[in-house]
Amino acid sequence: MRVLVADDHSLFRDGLASLLEAAGHEIVGQVGDGEAAVEAARRLKPDLVLLDISMPGSDGLEALRRIRADQPETPVVMLTVSDDSATLFEAVRAGARGYLLKSLEASEFLSLLEGLQRGEAAMTRRTAGRLLEGLSRSDGRPPEPTDRLTERERILLGLVARGLSNRAIASRLSISENTVKYYMKNILQKLGAQNRTEAAAYALRSGLLRADQA
Incomplete structure (x- = not known):
């Protein structure tokens, strides 16, 4: 081939x-x-x-x-x-x-x-x-937007929803800030979100993060 x-x-x-x-x-x-x-x-x-x-x-x-x-x-x-x-x-x-x-x-x-x-x-x-x-x-319904996220992206989105900065997330996950930005770009694209606030709202709405954890 x-x-x-x-x-x-x-x-x-x-x-x-x-x-x-x-x-x-x-x-x-x-x-x-x-x-x-x-x-x-x-x-x-x-x-x-x-x-x-x-x-x-x-x-x-x-x-x-x-x-x-x-x-x-x-x-x-x-x-x-x-x-x-x-x-x-x-x-x-x-x-x-x-x-x-x-x-x-x-x-x-x-x-x-x-x-x-x-x-x-x-x-x-x-x-x-x-x-x-x-x-x-599967029940045949379209997947929820958060279903498209990888496990790593879900973890990062949870930290975003808690209000952590890129620097704080990078420190928490032992990755660079550029890598955080790369993940965020993918997350926003997959969720169809315009910004971090919309992405955090998805996290709460989907049950990825409870309101009392934010």
């Missing part, structure tokens, strides 16, 4: 490219952010896009939606370090053909990718089981 690899960690990206080339696949491009992934997919027309979920700029899920809108015939498989159900469901709803943890053994990773050519979804049995369980519990 002709593969486009999109991941903001160059060491992982290069290692994955080497693994795929050794297995007989052609790497047609490597990029480090979502915006570049969308452009490269449009220009290179690969047989497969491997897309990291968490990237700077346009994140992986947003890039997935745009690639699927431009090229619905191109399969996209999401790569992640987080075994997060909310992100899994959102990726599948957005059209991902697979969802693979970066911690997989190389042989299993390659085997699951080969399944794509047989029309199979590229995900482990455990991930597929979680997906089916989640779908069986």
Whole structure:
């Protein structure tokens, strides 16, 4: 297969490219952010896009939606370090053909990718089981906005709703202020909120944070 690899960690990206080339696949491009992934997919027309979920700029899920809108015939498989159900469901709803943890053994990773050519979804049995369980519990209603948040984003939103500043949140979570801003951008986008106040209101309304905790 002709593969486009999109991941903001160059060491992982290069290692994955080497693994795929050794297995007989052609790497047609490597990029480090979502915006570049969308452009490269449009220009290179690969047989497969491997897309990291968490990237700077346009994140992986947003890039997935745009690639699927431009090229619905191109399969996209999401790569992640987080075994997060909310992100899994959102990726599948957005059209991902697979969802693979970066911690997989190389042989299993390659085997699951080969399944794509047989029309199979590229995900482990455990991930597929979680997906089916989640779908069986669904009542068919559209998900609440907060259902689209990852666990990390939920934690950060809870701190925002308590009135913590970016600096205080960064200190609490042991991350940089720039990373906090990146998370906030994603949270506002997913919730359709214009500012932190609206996002905090979502947290209260959804039960993510009780009024007496704010």
